[in-house]
Amino acid sequence: MPEIDILPDGDAWAEACAARLIAALSDAVAETGKAIFAGSGGSTPSPIYARMAAADLDWPKVAVTLIDERYVDESSPDSNGALIKRTLMKGPASAARFVPLFHPSVTVDRAAAVAAHALAAEGPRLDAVLLGMGEDGHICSMFPESPTLKTLLSPTLPPTVLGVPAGRDDMAPSMERISINLPYLMGAGRVVLALTGKQKRAVFEREAAGDPAIQPIAALIASNVPLEVVWTEKA
Numbered sequence: 247m248p249e250i251d252i253l254p255d256g257d258a259w260a261e262a263c264a265a266r267l268i269a270a271l272s273d274a275v276a277e278t279g280k281a282i283f284a285g286s287g288g289s290t291p292s293p294i295y296a297r298m299a300a301a302d303l304d305w306p307k308v309a310v311t312l313i314d315e316r317y318v319d320e321s322s323p324d325s326n327g328a329l330i331k332r333t334l335m336k337g338p339a340s341a342a343r344f345v346p347l348f349h350p351s352v353t354v355d356r357a358a359a360v361a362a363h364a365l366a367a368e369g370p371r372l373d374a375v376l377l378g379m380g381e382d383g384h385i386c387s388m389f390p391e392s393p394t395l396k397t398l399l400s401p402t403l404p405p406t407v408l409g410v411p412a413g414r415d416d417m418a419p420s421m422e423r424i425s426i427n428l429p430y431l432m433g434a435g436r437v438v439l440a441l442t443g444k445q446k447r448a449v450f451e452r453e454a455a456g457d458p459a460i461q462p463i464a465a466l467i468a469s470n471v472p473l474e475v476v477w478t479e480k481a
């Protein structure tokens with residue numbers, strides 16, 4: 247079970263998450279002249295993005311992408327791309343370059359292939375990753391016990407981006423999605439999992455002790471992803 251860094255309140259939690267991610271991006275810019283950040287969508291990351299946006303970083307050298315996306319364009323309230331543009335890419339951070347996962351295409355798989363190609367062109371690894379976790383234990387668009395999980399969690403594939411079909415039961419997402427796979431997380435410089443609330447902490451602890459074949463949190467731990475779990479009770 248990885249150690250959980252417990253912060254006293256939402257401000258300290260958002261600050262701690264942002265500081266870790268900015269440090270990783272800053273180190274990458276210093277070492278290689280560029281950096282790649284992959285962020286989550288959902289309701290959790292906005293305060294973290296607000297603090298990152300205010301950081302003193304060489305933003306023109308940073309590419310911003312997503313760990314996953316709903317298969318919708320940016321006019322949709324479900325678009326993770328629209329969220330990250332609105333909350334992170336503002337002020338000096340608007341000089342970063344956005345690498346979307348959504349591309350209008352005939353199928354979600356084709357769109358994912360286009361995204362995989364675009365992301366591979368940015369560099370071999372993600373320097374900093376912000377993960378969230380749903381209360382059902384999903385991370386990225388890796389849903390516990392869903393049909394595409396085995397492929398997304400396969401540690402022997404190269405880092406890539408895959409289409410995720412919508413499912414008919416609660417073990418699958420309700421809409422088509424696009425997601426990075428586990429090898430992208432295995433090769434990342436720093437991976438921060440930002441959690442809030444007693445419920446998510448309980449889910450994390452339960453999933454961490456679960457089966458890596460069907461529980462993404464257990465798979466992260468088993469595959470030595472450089473995971474840092476940062477939690478506060480109330481954001």
Ligand SMILES: O=C1O[C@H](COP(=O)(O)O)[C@@H](O)[C@H](O)[C@H]1O
Nearest residue numbers: 286287288289290314378379380
């Ligand atoms: O669907 C998604 O949900 C997770 C968790 O979201 P939250 O609202 O519980 O914070 C998120 O990490 C992921 O990027 C998103 O597509």
